[in-house]
Amino acid sequence: QKEVEQNSGPLSVPEGAIASLNCTYSDRGSQSFFWYRQYSGKSPELIMSIYSNGDKEDGRFTAQLNKASQYVSLLIRDSQPSDSATYLCAVNMGYGGSQGNLIFGKGTKLSVKP
Amino acid sequence: DGGITQSPKYLFRKEGQNVTLSCEQNLNHDAMYWYRQDPGQGLRLIYYSQIVNDFQKGDIAEGYSVSREKKESFPLTVTSAQKNPTAFYLCASSIVTGEAETEAFFGQGTRLTVV
Numbered sequence A: 001q002k003e004v005e006q007n008s009g010p011l012s013v014p015e016g017a018i019a020s021l022n023c024t025y026s027d028r029g030s031q032s033f034f035w036y037r038q039y040s041g042k043s044p045e046l047i048m049s050i051y052s053n054g055d056k057e058d059g060r061f062t063a064q065l066n067k068a069s070q071y072v073s074l075l076i077r078d079s080q081p082s083d084s085a086t087y088l089c090a091v092n093m094g095y096g097g098s099q100g101n102l103i104f105g106k107g108t109k110l111s112v113k114p
Numbered sequence B: 001d002g003g004i005t006q007s008p009k010y011l012f013r014k015e016g017q018n019v020t021l022s023c024e025q026n027l028n029h030d031a032m033y034w035y036r037q038d039p040g041q042g043l044r045l046i047y048y049s050q051i052v053n054d055f056q057k058g059d060i061a062e063g064y065s066v067s068r069e070k071k072e073s074f075p076l077t078v079t080s081a082q083k084n085p086t087a088f089y090l091c092a093s094s095i096v097t098g099e100a101e102t103e104a105f106f107g108q109g110t111r112l113t114v115v
Helices: none
Strands: A004-006 A011-014 A019-025 A032-038 A045-050 A054-058 A061-066 A071-076 A085-092 A102-104 A108-113 B004-007 B010-013 B019-025 B031-037 B043-051 B054-057 B064-066 B076-078 B087-094 B110-114
Touching: A004 A085, A011 A019, A019 A032, A019 A085, A019 A108, A032 A061, A032 A071, A045 A054, A045 A061, A045 A071, A071 A085, A102 B043, B004 B087, B010 B019, B019 B031, B019 B087, B019 B110, B043 B064
Parallel strands: A011 A108, B010 B110
Antiparallel strands: A004 A019, A019 A071, A032 A045, A032 A085, A054 A061, A061 A071, A085 A102, A085 A108, B004 B019, B019 B076, B031 B043, B031 B087, B043 B054, B064 B076, B087 B110
């Protein structure tokens, strides 16, 4: 069974702090990893993608990937109340060699307190 | 503007009725997907299609049907066999390449309620 696991939260951080969101996945052969943000009642929007071990930074967001540990994380620096949302981790595990099939975690709800 | 359009935004279904959710994209993406999301849950894959006239079942295909007659369109029919259809339905599309870099982009969703 191919799975993506996330702590459901809620994760509460004060404004200006660093929020750390974690995700583990079951398929060691996975190649592509994505973080989506979903506001309540809205559709997910892509905020970060990462394919290689290490860190990838984009503004206040940093994605970290460790394939040996099957672990991917998202750090949000200088957290703002507008960052309050559910963050979905998605992993491309493929289906029989085909690409483009994303498996999603259940999401971590983040609350940033002013 | 390029994007994925789902319609309607809200849909009400009577018991025993079939309903069809529309999904259209003008991104020239090869792959299209339908996901279902229940409150407090992640996204579960219903069906996906990588090319025209071909599609595969996802994890929860029972009670649903799809077609892919055009690259741009991937409608989802919720049949009367789906016993608990009330949920938020999301359509997505992505590029299929030889690499593993295929992030999905989502439509705005259709909220289906059984009345």
